[in-house]
Amino acid sequence: MSADRDFELHSGFVAPKGVWWRPAGRQERVWVAIAFVWCLVLFAMMPFWHFKGGQNPSGIRARVAPQDYVARTLRFVEEYKVGEENGQPIVAPPPGADVYLLARMWSWYPALRLQEGASYTLHLSSMDVNHGFSLYPANINFQVVPGYDYGLTIQPNQPGEYRIVCNEFCGINHHAMLGSIVVEPAARVAAAAARPFTVQGSSR
């Protein structure tokens, strides 16, 4: 082949002369095809999870003036407060409720008590700077931005004591910003509701 006779291979250091727009070799073609298919899989997984998966960061998103969000949180605390711990109100909203969590320098307000298996709409916002909602040990993380209300539907699947770590730098005391969520077991909740009949069972 005459094309072969003047075929050349050069380094990336050399300015290629003439026509270098040549068909790729077989290995390269196959690799590009495989890589492209893999990229399509990577892409398709995200919409797929929106339809079939249980964890999506969509939520209800809206602008909110910080003072309005504070007012909503205070109203929420007043309505469902069940006690106090370390000077923080403990709030136990019923299943299905809108739950308001306020981030501020340097605390999460209020402490929450939720029920295993129940659904809530958890609202997150800040009254000062950016904060990061990081739920330990579930490792669930969301950005908390002042002026924005992020309303996420959540359904706790494990009872226990959870901590809210702030994982966005928010000033000098950032590392002391810790909140609390207690998730009560579904069995106990069901038992409490059905106490007269002393029925054991799960409401799951």
Next chain:
Amino acid sequence: MSVADLAAPQGAVWRLAARVCPVTKLVVNRHSERLVMWNAVAAVVFFLVGAVGALLLALTRWQAVHLLSPAWYYRILTLHGLDMLIFFIIFFEMAILYFAGPVMLNSRQPAPRTAWTGFALMLVGALMVNVMVLAGKADVLFTSYVPLKAHPLYYLGIIFFAVGALVATLLFFASMVVAKREKSYEGSVPLVTFGALTAAIIAVITLLHGAAIYIPTFVWSLDESWLRVDPQVYRMVFWGLGHSSQQINVAAMVGVWYLMGALTIGSVVVNEKISRWAFVLYVLFISMASAHHLLVDPGMGPAWKVWNTSYAMYLAVLASMIHGFTVPAGMEMGMRLRGYTKGRFEWLRRAPWSDPGFSGTFLSIVIFGFMGGITGVTQGTEQINIIVHNTLRVPGHFHSTVVGGTALAFMALTYYVIPLVFKKRVAFWRLARWQPYLFAIGIATLSMSMTFAGSFGVPRRHADITFPGAPFTLEFPSAVDLFMAGVGIGGVLAASAVFLFVAIAVVSVFFGKPLDLDNARPDTPGIPQGVYRLPPQLHRHEAATVAHREGAPGTVVLVAVFLAVFILYYFTNWKILSMIWKIG
């Protein structure tokens, strides 16, 4: 490619002062050479400051040592981020642009005075930022998310630096026009220059985002009543600078891979069309990655997140996967053309592993691809980001891309810049041969430890994960202590390797022995083997045809392993995600 072949264009006085590189035969004009030198020196200085910061930070997050107070931890973290991610790396990239433009195209430096003005602006800006941060006037971290506020001079410093870098970038475009018009090269620009062009275009996109966010923020910092900066808008536009600047690194680093492959072992370009297309894909799509930081933010909806985080269906990932094949395949074919044809891997076994230029480059490819690339794509998936955002997994990822990948590639390049540009032998040669390995082990330990600790929900940017003074208690499992010790030890190793590198570079440049290739032997210390004898850069006829037909059977195995690891890691993360609370 020699000078004599080139018809001197009119007014080409600059050629009288230019020299011809004895190794590469490039015509090196004096202005560009000095600009390369001084940008490289500035880069190394900020690299050193950033590495001192790295050492202090690693020794703080190593909970058993816990060196710094919270105030100084956040201050040094701010300094480390800016000196490494912005100043070190962009100074070095400007050096690359001054080399890949006028020098590689055998041309002159357009507007040298303007170039020096740009350099001065960058230097003044970087110094302003360093002074402000160390004075405690800007404890806002690298991101300076509003409404956290720094001193106005901090923002002004970054603006100065960005304008200076923009000047240098525009002069790179100018040098390409000048070289073309004055016909200083024949054919198309080399692939390395094409890669640098890609980096330069991304740099312009990046720096415009920088202007769009830092100028309003600067005004706001002077007086809040003049202008309001929305915190969510800030986050979006800021990451147009913050993330895209890392994409300059990717493009420049891939260009350096091609360059170092050529200089050390005579890598060939497997196919110009494919490699250049991959660079074009970077230009078109890579800047969308700003979205990686906003996946669990309240300001954007799912469609925006899915489209942008995936660079429009992962076309920039496709580009990286293409380079991930063509770079090692080019190395393999280059080695095979030099006679290392036995089996699938003789080319790899017999590669010059004691040449820090080669070992650094190859380790950079491995760390960037296997650790940085795979973790990055996985963490940048919209839903998986829920179990990643702002945990230590994030710095675990980018320390394997921008440090294990880009910084290591730039260090490897420096081992060739010292003899070729500064015309000095590399000092402490025996130590220099080990330096890339020490650095790679350190940074790989650091990155993996961060990634594992982050999987337990350990936050990044956090002065004390024992939470003193908090209203509640939290104790991480003891495995986390082990990983945080890994962060400390890996950080100490990597920082030591950087100090060694800086010592080698400074002693070579300012006190080193002259290169003197005429009296050199293959075992003369301080002369990398590719400088002693440049491997052939051009193969013709039968040999080229055979090499092209046989391809790169060893690389095929390497990329197959890579893909298998990628798939496994990716779907493991989906599995872990599916086990947490239902969220919607």
